[in-house]
Amino acid sequence: MATEKTSAVVLRLVDFSESSCVVTLFTRDFGKIAALAKGARRPKGPFDSALDLLAICRIVFIHKTTGALDLLTEAKLERRFRTASRNLSRLYAGYYTAELLMELTEIADPHPELYAEAERTLIDLDHDANLAQTVLRFELSLLQQLGYLPSLDxxxxCGTAVPVQRRIRFGPVAGGILCDACRPGQRQVVSLSPEVLQILRQALAGEADSELDADHPRFRGELRGVMNHYLTNLLGHPPRMQRYLGTLST
Ligand SMILES: [Zn+2]
Known part of the structure; x- marks a missing residue:
């Protein structure tokens, strides 16, 4: 058993007993962990009010051997996710961030860059950043960090270049865009406009373009459609928060 310190985002809280709960955290240095937080449900418990959904904390925990829950010994609040009282779409986008981290990351598989991106996403959602763009950037960054990024180039x-003058075929099962030769016989193929493909590429590169904005009414429906389709195929079911995201208009 080792005592570890790190930063963490609170992904899920489940009551365990009258006074304790099990908290799932996405940590910077240890990936996802599930820990018992004794006394967390008492009004003046040892964690004060740090264990709040989507809060960013500094934590200390005792790492148990395989199979046992870790034991959370300290949690100090660094930043609360405050958007709940102001904007429901942003709150749902925050829950969606937690859901994707919960479902797609593994226990004890650290991804410090993804952790940084998760923190940045929650802060941006709180700070009125472009909602559709923020969610898209997080989705693509998560897929990239975890090795699930679809091929967009x-x-x-077959790895050949796909011309983008007209609509492009995208195969969620095949794992990205498809050339004319490979398209026949592929399942669940959807059609992408060149603009939406460009928005995906730019979001991945961290570029912003006022002409090709993920939030633009012309593109956001198609964009949500392709991302939802891809993530549903990856997870094996639609993300729970997907239907609450709508078209992510602010
Ligand atoms: Zn091909």
């Missing part, structure tokens, strides 16, 4: 199957 070349055909996912």
């Amino acid at each position: 070349v055909c996912a199957l």
Whole structure:
């Protein structure tokens, strides 16, 4: 058993007993962890009010051997996710961030860059950043860090360049865009406009373009459609928060 210190985002809280709960955290240095927080449900418990959904904390925990829950010994609040009282779409986007981290990351598999991106996303959602753009950037960054990024430049199957003058075929099962030769026989293929493909590429590169904005009414429906389709295929079911995201208009 080792005592560890790190930063963490609170992903889930489940009551365990009258006074304790099990908290799932996405940590910077240890990936996702599940820890018992004794006394967390008492009004003046040892964690004060740090264990709040989507809060960013500094934590100390005792790492148990395989199979046992870790034991949370300290949690100090660094930043509370405050958007709940102001904007429901932003709150849902925050829950969606937690859901994707919960579902797609593994226990004890650290991804410090993804942790930084998760913190940045929660802070941006709180700070009135462009909602559709913020969510898209997080989704793509998460897929990239975890090795699930769809191919957006070349055909996912044969690796040849795909011309973008007209609509492009995108195969969630194949893992990205498809050339004309590879398209036949592929399942669940959807059609992408060149603009939406460009928005995806730019979001991945961290570029912003006022002409090609993920929040633009012309693109956001198609954009949500392709991302939802891809993530549903990856998870094996639609993300729970997906239907609450709507088209992510602010
Ligand atoms: Zn091909």
